[in-house]
Amino acid sequence: MPPPGISVLFDAGQIAARLQELAGEIAAAMGPDILLVSILKGSFVFSADLIRALYHAGMRPEVDFLTLSSYGAGTQSRGDVRIVRDVDDPVAGRQVLLVDDILESGRTLSFARDLLQQRGAAAVKLAVFLDKPVPRAVPCEADFRAFLCPERFVIGYGLDHAHRYRELPFVGALDGM
Numbered sequence: 001m002p003p004p005g006i007s008v009l010f011d012a013g014q015i016a017a018r019l020q021e022l023a024g025e026i027a028a029a030m031g032p033d034i035l036l037v038s039i040l041k042g043s044f045v046f047s048a049d050l051i052r053a054l055y056h057a058g059m060r061p062e063v064d065f066l067t068l069s070s071y072g073a074g075t076q077s078r079g080d081v082r083i084v085r086d087v088d089d090p091v092a093g094r095q096v097l098l099v100d101d102i103l104e105s106g107r108t109l110s111f112a113r114d115l116l117q118q119r120g121a122a123a124v125k126l127a128v129f130l131d132k133p134v135p136r137a138v139p140c141e142a143d144f145r146a147f148l149c150p151e152r153f154v155i156g157y158g159l160d161h162a163h164r165y166r167e168l169p170f171v172g173a174l175d176g177m
């Protein structure tokens, strides 16, 4: 049972099953030696599960992290994206898989993609946990996605609302939001 006031959209079993399928799709499309760049903070739970699913699909990703600011404490995208903490690993010549929690306006992922392309990545592919089918502010589509997301604000599985709820082992929605 979820906490009061929260309804479940994707439960832990659905997420685990879908991630193994998704890892198979990624393994079929990319070579075994990729640089997986997890965009923090939101994608840390998804990335942690995805790298283990990728292992079972035969992949041996190198893993790095890129912390970007997007929403602050509100629920509206501010429009500007800032690097809070940069990647450590050189990206030039690498096959990069950028991993994020949600694709919504496209600002975060297109910023990250452009950044890594400017640094000479051989290819940059985008994997998102949730894809919200809303008009993008900038052109940006995912190469891989776990789930199509309902057009409402979601929490859990790494996603927060005002710094809370990241620990929920499922994706949920706050009643009334």
Ligand code: IMP
Residues within 6 Å of the ligand: 042, 070, 071, 077, 100, 101, 102, 103, 104, 105, 106, 107, 108, 109, 152, 153, 154, 155, 159, 160, 161
């Ligand atoms: P975009 O730059 O508008 O595509 O937004 C992407 C970022 O906004 C994601 O990485 C999330 O951190 C955040 N975000 C967008 N929608 C939601 C949501 O429904 N719940 C929690 N965070 C969200």
Ligand code: MG
Residues within 6 Å of the ligand: 039, 040, 041, 042, 043, 070, 100, 101, 102, 108
């Ligand atoms: Mg995020």
